Amino acid sequence: MASPAYELPSGRSQRAPAAVVALAAISGITADAFLSLPLVAWWTVVLAALGLRLFVVARRPRAAAVVLAIGWGAAFAAWHQVSHAIASPEAERWLAEFPAGPLRVEARIIAPSWRQERSRTGLPVTCAVLGDVHVLGEETRRRPFGGRLRMVLENCNVDIPAGTEIRAVGRLSRPATAGNPGGFDFQQWLHRQGVVGLLRVETPEAVQTVAFRPGWWERLLNQRRDLRQQAVEILERSADQPTARVAEALLLGTRQQMSEELREAFVESGTLHVLAISGVNVGVIWLGLMRLCRLLGWSLRTTGVVVMASLVAYAWLTDANPPIVRAVSMVLAFQAAELLNRRIGTLQGLALAVCVVLVANPQDLFNAGAQLSFLSVAALSAAQRLGRDWREDHGAAAPSLGQRLWSGLLRANLATGMVWIATLPLVLWKYHLVSFVGFVLNVLLGPLVCVLLWSGYIWLLCAPFSSWLSEIPLRVFERLLAALIWITQVAADWRCSHAYVAGPPLGWVLGYYALLFAAAVARHLKWSRWLGHGLLAWINGGLAWNLWAPAKFAGLACEVLAVGHGLAVVCSCPNGRTFVYDAGSLIGPDVAAEAVCGSLWRHGQRQVDALVASHADADHINGVSKVADRLVPGMLLVHRTFLDFSQPIVSQAIESWTTWGGSCRLIAAGDRIVLDRDVTIEVWHPAAAFRGRRDNANSLVVCLEYAGRRVLLTGDLESEGLTALLGLPRQAADLLIAPHHGARAANPPALGAWVNPTWVAISAADRTVADRLSEVYPSPIQRLNTAVGGMIRCEIAPDGAMDVYAYRGTRLQRREAPSSAP
DSSP states (O other): OOOOOOOOOSSSSSSOHHHHHHHHHHHHHHHHHHSSSOOOHHHHHHHHHHHHHHSSSSTOOHHHHHHHHHHHHHHHHHHHHHHHHHOOOOHHHHHHHOOSEEEEEEEEEEEEEEEEEETOOEEEEEEEEEEEEEEEEESSEEEOOOOOEEEEEEEEOOOOTTTEEEEEEEEHHHHOOSSTTTTOOHHHHTTTTEEEEEEESEEEEEEEEEEEOHHHHHHHHHHHHHHHHHHHHHHHHHHHHHHHHHHHHIIIIOOOTOOOHHHHHHHHHTGGGGSSSHHHHHHHHHHHHHHHHHHHOOOOHHHHHHHHHHHHHHHHHHHOOOOHHHHHHHHHHHHHHHHOOOHHHHHHHHHHHHHHHHHGGGGGOOOHHHHHHHHHHHHHHHHHHHHHHHHHHOOSSOOOHHHHHHHHHHHHHHHHHHHHHHHHHHHHHHHHHEHHHHHHHHHTTTHHHHHHHHHHHHHHTTTTOOHHHHHHHHHHHHHHHHHHHHHHHHHSSGGGGGOEEEEOOOHHHHHHHHHHHHHHHHSSSTHHHHHHHHHHHHHHHHHHHHSSSOOSSSSSSEEEEEOEEEEEEEEEEETTTTEEEEEEEOOOOHHHHHHHHHHHHTTTTOOEEEEEEEOOOOHHHHHHHHHHSSEEEEEEOOOOOGGGTTSHHHHHHHHHHHHHOOOOEETTTOOOOOOOOTTTEEEEEEEEOOOOSSSGGGGOOOEEETTTTEEOTTTOOOHHHHHHHSSSOOOOOOOOEEEEOOGGGGHHHHHHHHOOOOOEEEEOOOTTTTHHHHTSOOSSSEEEEEHHOOOOOEOOOSSSSEEEEESSSSEEEEEOTTOOOO
């Protein structure tokens, strides 16, 4: 959407010294993130630059500027390292030990607790950040932990204010890293918040309050929590529940309570930014405050102070995320300059905002939300400059109303188009989504969203004092919000409104933005045209399939994805066709769907040629619907026992798959799935007439054979189904996917002897299950667990050579085959 309706300073002839500092900060933080230099090295560079500036190049302005830029870059690099080094050696020692028994700690709540719901159970969970943590020994000894912890209090719905000193008994664990390449890294996400570990507390009785002694900052945090809670209660009391949930996100930035379907609709329609507290909100408040102060006849100085104080208070109330810090910083810079009877350009304001955001948290340089926010503002500034230049060249002396409306529409489309072009490569690379309808919606919804926000904020301001005074803005807000939700859902449901794609490689994205930045900076130089031509050539090259599609493995590749307690296996045939076995997770359907889609997108694929649903359990098929929505569905292959339409998850999976163009077919033992002439995909169990007492016994067992090697997929096979399989002639396999997530009852010694695998892959959430199966699959058989090593990848070359890798949070690591393996 074309951001707030205010005029930014043109800044064509304005100097922007902060831009040099901002570029130096970005370079320094990036260098520290990828280089392993000690902290003392960066401080040495800072001191050397300071000395050179004072004593060597003091009278040489250009050399002094270069030296200062190097010094600023080193200073930000040092700040990044200091702020990122959040775990002391003591904390690392505690985390490395992973105590098997309960751990007793004494700590201080440094921020008010918050509540969330488990997606699988729906039970409440209370979370809080612990500081000043000490581990209590058996003899009342207190040993410092050396880092912050996040306490997760299960099955509990309580409010714990900041400044509360507690004693708690829980289990210490290290946050999980990304289980699949490109997946969500929970550990890194917590590290950016200064948290090094998790303390899971099973019952409220395991937490004891010792004292309540908040400091001044903690009192402010508690007060902010109370104000936000009051606003939420007003929303819930005044509006129906769906409207209240969206209103919380729109006005306060709280999206946790929104339904997943509605959030996905905003994403696919390209309007999710409307729900993010960002520059749009700040611009609307800024414009409203300015007009209100003028209406009251206040002086310029009073207006500036009121506007700056109000925006700082609003940023504090909404948790000050990077986009709002950026927006408020820019507004403060413009208002301060106006109070001092000076003007600063947009580039200077944007650069100051970059510096403020990176000082507040250097890790925000790698935050996609912050990156998109700054890209959008830069694009809006460029669009405003182009529009102003066009008006100067073609504008009439006294334009009519129609001309003004037409000019405004053109400027809105130009601004939206510039933002779309500037942000699209990053969105494609990060989120694999392009929303075509969003380009149109953001132009049409601009006025509606502005009025919607104004009515919402007026309602919140009036509601605590007078119900009748807030009635009119409430009704306006409800009607407009209902219209926004309806438009968003209709747009998202239209198949042609959006597309999920593999996305460009990171190298192409970096090259695109480097050329775009160079073309923008050098627009007045003679050789700027060549930069524009280079950018156009780079874009065209990126659209070429050979650049976007990574090199494919020449043989058969199978990936057992890390989805917690669930199963999702993606196989790529030598001819490029894809085979998926199950797509489900007890954590939630999004986890399985994102893992499957991410695996295919990494290899330049966006089509599932065949998906086998082993049986009708949520942890195996609850992600099928979302896979059908995000990829091009082919065949959905199931056994006749799968067709139990009394289970909603079955009808949902089949309906979604066929709605998006796929087909559904029945398979049974003896059938073959033909995708590649060199790969044999055969069903071993169950027979067409087989029907077990429970779904697990009906699991489809599928064997993939290529170049003399076999991969056996077993789902949740157990009980009479397992007995029927073992009654077949013995069939060896090189890689066995352990039945039922490694459950002991589904993995008897007879199965290990019957299959005699070289590797056993276990898709589970339990880190200890591989050790418990040592008697079933003894050495030299290698047991790999996705809960420990992440994604497991098996590669079979055309000559029969077989390699197995485990993903360790950052890269694939090859696992050596046992010495006795063929």
